[in-house]
Amino acid sequence: MALVIFPFKEEEPEVLLRNVEVALDHPRVSEVLCVGASEDRCFDATSAEAPKLTKSYGKPVKVMVQERIGGLRPGKGDGMNTALKYLLEETDHERIHFYDADIVSFSEEWITKAEEAADEGYQVVRHYFPRSSTDAMITWMITRTGFALLWPRSVLPWIEQPLGGELLLTRGAAEELFSDPRVRRQSDWGIDTLYTFSMVAHGLSISEIYIDVGKLHKLYGALTDLKAMLIECFSALQSLKDEPVPEGTKHCIEYPGPVRQEMKEKVGYDLERSLQLLRTGWSDRQAELLELFPRPVREGMLACREYPRFSFMDEDTWAEVYSVLLDHFDPGDDDWRELLFKLWLTRVLQYTTTVALRGYDYAMHYLHRMVARYVHRSLTGSSAA
Ligand code: DGY
Secondary structure (H helix, E strand, O other): EEEEEEEOOOOOOOHHHHHHHHHHHHOOEEEEEEEEEOOOOOHHHHHHHHHHHHHHHHHEEEEEEOOOOOOOOOOHHHHHHHHHHHHHHHHHOEEEEEEEOOOOOOOOHHHHHHHHHHOOOOOOEEEOOOOOOOHHHHHHHHHHHHHHHHHOOHHHHOOOOOOOOOOEHHHHHHHHOOOOHHHHHHHOHHHHHHHHHHHHOOOOOOEEEEEEOOOOOOOOOOHHHHHHHHHHHHHHHHHOOOOOOOOOOOEEEEEOOOOOOHHOOOOOHHHHHHHOOOOOOOOOOHHHHHHHHHHHHHHHHHHOOOOOOOOOOOOHHHHHHHHHHHOOOOOOOOOHHHHHHHHHHHHHHHHHHHOOOOOOOHHHHHHHHHHHHHHHHHHHOOOOO
């Protein structure tokens, strides 16, 4: 039987409570735990309902505030790790499911498909779903790129949504992850990177299941909304760069279905407001740090102080920039943080205007081929056609 977790922070209580009921209704689920970042309005509303739900479904519903487990900014990582600790120390459930609390399209299918893949013997099941071609820009430009460049022989580059927060772990897999000090330390947005990394590093078998309705969560305004997440996801990856990962672990991906027109037409972020960000927040020190980068990058970035430029940041240039960042980026340094953000912004804008503009199917094919080319580059030292 399974424990279902909803980590949350300032969510709409109605959405979370509806999702809790969907989980309670499922025959495989025997307990639901909501882990809040703090005692916010959602925490109070959910705590007030929990005893009634426990009574009407005859299954425990608990609400708790996340513990301080890690060593970085207290965030989603502490929430997810609090749930693993609860599973291992307070219960004997055989499986744990994680779902983001804000999914408005959550249904019993999410649980059933995950349970079925676990019944087949997989130790980890990851949900994936269609996303707009200009969404997931940290996933593609930071995480999948980094996994391809750093661990090209492992399954890491091929994991569809390595930052996804919807997954199932068997109790054994949860034990492996929670006993990994790198995972426990990662209290911030880097947690998804760490879970993905650690499951592959420990050789766990992974099944990725496709949920065609997707998450239908709201998209972003200017890309500044993603700044903290970007920095924490890159730092997490950088902290792992010298760690070994085995080759050839068991991994299967369910073939995706047709994507709805609405998703294909969705624009992931506000282009005009994001362009503006390239001109602001410069310091002399950032200009000095640019000395570490290849000349076209240095010149292009400095020109951004006058007028937004980004056409220089193509796929190969980004790989060079990425390796400089891996060697030199300092997450504790504000100038480095700002520079990483701006460099990533130029990559996202270059991709948006030369690739995403050509349509959804072209863009998704490009992004998958891009990862394959980075794998090739890392294995052979040369770019693939
Ligand atoms: C990602 O890149 O996957 C983040 O969720 C932002 O979209």
